[in-house]
Amino acid sequence: MSAKPKFAMYWAASCGGCEIAVLNIHEKILDVDANFEVVFWPVAMDAKYKDVEQMEDKSILLTLFNGGIRNEENEYIAKLLREKSQILVAFGSCACEGCVPGLANLRDSRQIVQTAFNTVSTDNPKQVYPMTSYDVPEGEIHIPKIYPTLRTLDQVVDVDYYMPGCPPESHQIAAVIDLVIQVLQGKAQLPPKGSFIGVGNSTVCDECERRRNVKAIASFVRIQDRASELDPSLCLLEQGIPCNGPATRSGCRARCPSAGAQCIGCYGPAEGVTDYGARLMSAFASVIDSNSPEEIDRILDGLVDPAGQFYRFNLAGSLLRAGRSAWAKEKV
């Protein structure tokens, strides 16, 4: 039997980018191997659900849980890993705040079904849809029930720490792993429960090297209309590009604005922000260069998708959580 503390990583409704980000710590993955016994990590090893079910409660020291809670299987495993883990980390944007898959919360689930199973290439004249229980000739088979909305991990179980990002940057994952190893060696202490780890405590704007000049814009700009004419050293928002930097938590080293693209907000709300979308609306409003209501309306029309702009990553974790139709079903 290994005396090393046990480590697990799991994905619920997510894309796998978090797992790749962990692999991208490169040589440091060997430190994980040297300091932990990896007991469950479906992308990388062959332990099954039944193996986890048989573990003693709290026998896993550290579980990195990524993905939102989209269906009953996700919820079951979240609860199972909560029971088995001493430290449960909501790892990545999906677990922390719902991420892009959380945008599905703007839709009624029936509408989503109809869209997916009636696309231009789908052959479905009898309107067959997936069913959670189905009788095949040999017996009954099941797939998990999908919930009306995607929920964040802490809307389902108690969470010890949050590590946002889509995905978290590998240099920060490496730093967190170093910290945990130091804790194991008695050289450091864990931060208070509920802390955000592997992030900064300010905004992407504070990390961005672009110069801020005059906060006044007369119209919003679509990036494809002006990409090669943009000033590479000037704040994108001040050039009219709707950049989410002002409301977004720091920690990524402003990767997207540095590459000429808008911050899309994947690190979630900055420290102290209650509702990401509300803060961003306030930030955008403050740079509009007009006092005329008509002119302001015209400028705001340049934001072609306000719901997506303000809640691209954060809808499920926001005060709103969902559009009206999906939210009504979730509350039934």
Add this chain to the structure above:
Amino acid sequence: MTQRITIDPITRLEGHGKIEIFLNAEGDVANTYFQIPELRGFESFCVGRPVEELPLLTNRICGVCPEAHHMAGAKAADAVYHVDPPRTAKNLRELLYSAFFVTDHTTHFYALAGPDFVMGPDAPVAERNILGVIHKVGLEIGGKVIQARKYGHAVIEMIGGRKIHPCTSIPGGLTKGTTEDQRKEILEMGKWAVEFGQFSLKLFNDIVLGNKTYVDLILGDIYTHRTYYMGMVDENNHVNFYDGKVRVVGPDGKEFVKYEPKDYAQHIAEHVEPWTYLKFPYLKGVGWKGFTDGKDSGIYCATPLSRLNAADGMATPLAQAEYERFYSTLGGKPVHQRLATHWARLIELLYAAERWVELASDPETSGPNFHAAPAEIPTEGVGIVEAPRGTLTHHYHTDERGVATKVNLIVGTTNNYAPISMSINKAARSLIQKGTVVTEPMLNMIEMAFRSYDPCFGCATHSLPGQMPLEVTIRNADGEIVEMLKRN
């Protein structure tokens, strides 16, 4: 009494999956069901979003191959705006994409599939993983694998802005160019990647082809299916990952169809089954005939092996030599043995590395014209690239502001859902018979049937049904659905 064996979750792949195996009263396999238990709904919630954001949102379908969604999305968005990016932008996108293929194929070969070969299919569960591989092959080789992924991601970040979920491709090109110094740095890393590709093929040669047990496993009937094969080709019918036409060959190796991306819906349709959240694409020109192979069944496969089968060769010299050795060793084209996909993947890795060097050698790659502003009113567009796991199709309709009104995605692994299901069924039938004591290594060998496809169900489960209506299904004696009654 029917017995049931459940493998849940299936492991060492991207995403979720579950296998149900039913045994009959005699103890033989009655049937298998390969179920996909989740869906997320991208085709629905991408509607209403600006088309320039779709390469960023669809990125989040898959974080293992976000580059593929980013590129297919960007190409579809180019087509929506009827804009042709300048050569520098195309070079940079394909250069990023080549580095991505090297990285992704490395991850699959060494971390996901490799343990079955390096450690052996019946190695202890706790050792059958990448850490086990590193322990066995040594830190020197492990270090090369880490280095290959590091260089690949360095290029992806330089051109794409981020290591995972690139952000720079927009309609008409890119948000930024690349400096001359960066181009030279990328070129040096590419040269190393070519050597790594050759090294990986030699390793495969020594460990797998040099082991008779493995060769018998590859060539045996258990992992063999005769289907159609799909892959994108250039004007010379050579494999191309970034651009070209989609070519499909029959089980006999002859061309069945070659189509422009915009015409995909004339050739591909998706079949629905009620016991899974994933659809089954097939060739419309042949039709859906159930889970069966051969020329009369429209099931096709889109994998590294398929791409080699669907093409006449590779566009770079070292990969072409390996391509010829592949077919001469395995008895000519097409190769139907699914485990040979691992070998085909390494030939593709070498091609991608050579292409990386070619593109990084072109001075135009660091040129100043990285974007062409769209001038036409946006309408509709299709973008196709080869994802490592198969042909990836993004199809967007927009309103006149360029806001999506309809989105259709046929994702790499989705193409292979039917063949994977068939491979699992055949492996189960071959391994489990009356009186067999079912062991863990045996179940792992059933999982090896899907692992050769490098499936990515994170990608495949982009669409989301919600709560299902109650349904009653009436079947005929053959188990076919004749009527469905519904209560909404």
